[in-house]
Each structure stands twice: as C-alpha cells, then as structure tokens.
Amino acid sequence: MSDPVTALNHLSSGDGIAHIAEIGPLGMITLRGDLRARAIQAAAISIGRVEFPEMRHCNSAGENGIAWMSPDELLVMCPYAEVGEALTKMNTTLAGQHALAVNVSDARAVFQVTGPYLREVLAKLAPVDLDPGVFTPGMFRRTRLAQVPAAFWMRDDQTAQIICFRSVAKYVFDLLCMAAQPGSEVNHF
Amino acid sequence: MDKMLTLTCPCCNVTAEETEFHAGGEAHLKRFGPGSSDDEFESYLFTRKNPKGVHFERWRHNNGCGKWFHVARCTTSLEVFASYPAQTYAPPEDILVHIDTRRPGWRAKT
Numbered sequence: 001m002s003d004p005v006t007a008l009n010h011l012s013s014g015d016g017i018a019h020i021a022e023i024g025p026l027g028m029i030t031l032r033g034d035l036r037a038r039a040i041q042a043a044a045i046s047i048g049r050v051e052f053p054e055m056r057h058c059n060s061a062g063e064n065g066i067a068w069m070s071p072d073e074l075l076v077m078c079p080y081a082e083v084g085e086a087l088t089k090m091n092t093t094l095a096g097q098h099a100l101a102v103n104v105s106d107a108r109a110v111f112q113v114t115g116p117y118l119r120e121v122l123a124k125l126a127p128v129d130l131d132p133g134v135f136t137p138g139m140f141r142r143t144r145l146a147q148v149p150a151a152f153w154m155r156d157d158q159t160a161q162i163i164c165f166r167s168v169a170k171y172v173f174d175l176l177c178m179a180a181q182p183g184s185e186v187n188h189f
Numbered sequence: 190m191d192k193m194l195t196l197t198c199p200c201c202n203v204t205a206e207e208t209e210f211h212a213g214g215e216a217h218l219k220r221f222g223p224g225s226s227d228d229e230f231e232s233y234l235f236t237r238k239n240p241k242g243v244h245f246e247r248w249r250h251n252n253g254c255g256k257w258f259h260v261a262r263c264t265t266s267l268e269v270f271a272s273y274p275a276q277t278y279a280p281p282e283d284i285l286v287h288i289d290t291r292r293p294g295w296r297a298k299t
Contacts, residue, residue: 070254
C-alpha cells in the first residue's frame with residue numbers, strides 16, 4: 001500500500017511570533033445524526049475515546065478526540081492508521097440509526113500553532129473573540145480564516161490546532177505565517 | 190452603536206460579525222408557483238420590501254454550523270433586535286413586542 005502524504009509534507013515555520021506546523025495525517029470521521037441519541041454518542045466515544053463534548057467544545061487526547069461541529073454533526077478523531085477499522089466499527093454501532101459516518105481524513109489538512117502569541121495570530125484572521133476569558137482551551141470554533149472556512153480549538157494555553165480543507169492548505173499556511181511574521185506582535189491579549 | 194453588523198446564530202449560539210454569515214434575503218416570503226397569477230409570481234420572485242428601518246431576514250451561518258436562521262434588525266442603524274429559528278412562518282410575538290419598545294410605531298410603516 002502507498003504511504004499517506006499530507007497536503008504540505010509537514011511544512012513548518014518558526015521564524016515569526018508563533019511556531020506554525022502542518023501535522024498529520026490524522027484520522028477524521030464526520031458523524032452526522034441526532035447528537036442526543038445514545039447510539040450516536042456511543043459510536044463517537046468508542047472511536048474518539050474522550051468524554052462526549054458540550055456544544056462548541058472539543059475534547060481531545062493525543063490523536064483521539066471528538067469535536068462538536070454543529071447541532072447535528074461531530075468530528076471524531078483517531079490515529080490515521082486506525083480510521084478504516086474505526087469506520088467499520090462505527091457503522092456497526094450505528095446500524096438502524098438515522099446517521100451518517102464518512103472518512104474525511106484525506107480531505108482535510110491539520111495545523112498546529114504554538115507559542116505565547118497564538119491568540120493574536122488567530123485573532124488577525126478570524127472574526128472570533130479570542131480573549132483568554134472568552135475563548136478558553138477546550139472550546140471549539142468553526143469559522144473562517146481570512147477567505148476560507150476553518151475550525152480550531154486550543155489544546156492548552158500555548159497550542160492551537162486548526163483543521164481546514166486540504167485544497168486550501170497552502171493558503172492557510174501562508175496566512176498563518178503572514179499573521180505571525182516577525183515583529184507583528186500587537187500585545188493585545 | 191455597533192460598527193459592524195453583529196449576529197447571533199440561534200442554532201449554535203455563536204456571536205460573530207456578518208462575515209462569518211451569509212445573507213439570504215427577505216424572510217417569510219410566501220411562494221407562488223404553478224397555478225398562480227403572473228402578478229403573484231412576479232411579486233414572489235422580484236418584489237421585495239427593502240425598508241428603511243425594521244427588516245426580517247434569512248441568514249445562514251455558512252462559515253460556522255451551516256444552519257439557516259432568521260434575524261430581525263434595523264437596516265439603518267444595524268441594530269439587531271433578535272435572531273430566531275428558521276422553522277417558523279412569521280416572527281415570534283415576543284420579538285415583535287420587543288421591536289415595539291425599540292421602534293415605536295414601526296408596524297404602521299411596514
């Protein structure tokens with residue numbers, strides 16, 4: 001079998017006020033259905049291996065996690081190598097349910113932005129209040145980065161993880177590098 | 190007064206400025222399809238209120254949860270009176286009452 005290749009081959013930049021790196025490949029499954037249904041929650045938890053997230057939150061541990069995407073959609077994350085098996089298992093759990101599970105791993109790109117200025121880097125690109133008292137680690141936000149849709153959450157105070165469509169990976173990487181260019185600290189937060 | 194149009198999505202409770210959303214035009218239109226008169230069909234397709242003041246609109250949270258919803262706002266001040274779910278044929282009464290307090294007499298103008 002051929003080896004999976006990420007969109008940017010793990011391109012990274014550490015020149016600016018935050019470190020930006022493409023990571024992955026990461027196993028990602030879009031799961032849609034009634035999020036209150038026990039079978040859907042069980043299917044998500046069995047693969048994501050974290051607690052079921054509250055509205056607009058993401059619980060993550062290593063490569064596993066569950067992100068709340070919309071009132072009827074989750075993103076379930078797992079190691080890339082396990083995604084095929086995970087999908088089969090999920091579909092078994094979901095048998096008879098009105099639900100949809102799709103492997104979107106190869107249709108997404110994933111970035112990590114790290115450093116004390118990551119809130120400023122994101123705030124320059126997204127219409128989101130990134131004040132430390134408002135957007136806290138564990139919260140998940142689907143929004144836009146400049147002109148393209150993206151989603152992100154903070155794993156901790158110094159680490160943000162971003163998911164975007166694979167086709168705009170280079171655009172998003174360039175945006176992040178520009179927002180983090182040397183000397184561009186605003187010192188707002 | 191807000192310097193940008195700031196909306197709250199009633200489906201995911203996110204509050205963001207308008208660029209995270211997409212405008213869907215006037216709300217609560219009644220469709221006139223096959224069997225209707227030419228005038229009704231033309232009015233359904235093309236004739237919009239376009240008021241200076243209170244307006245009811247459809248919006249979609251296209252860069253967020255992806256859901257459609259309704260917004261009651263003022264077209265001149267960008268004041269948003271309320272947002273409410275898409276699954277309704279008319280604005281909820283409590284929102285109309287709230288607009289009465291903000292824009293007395295507005296109902297006579299629409």
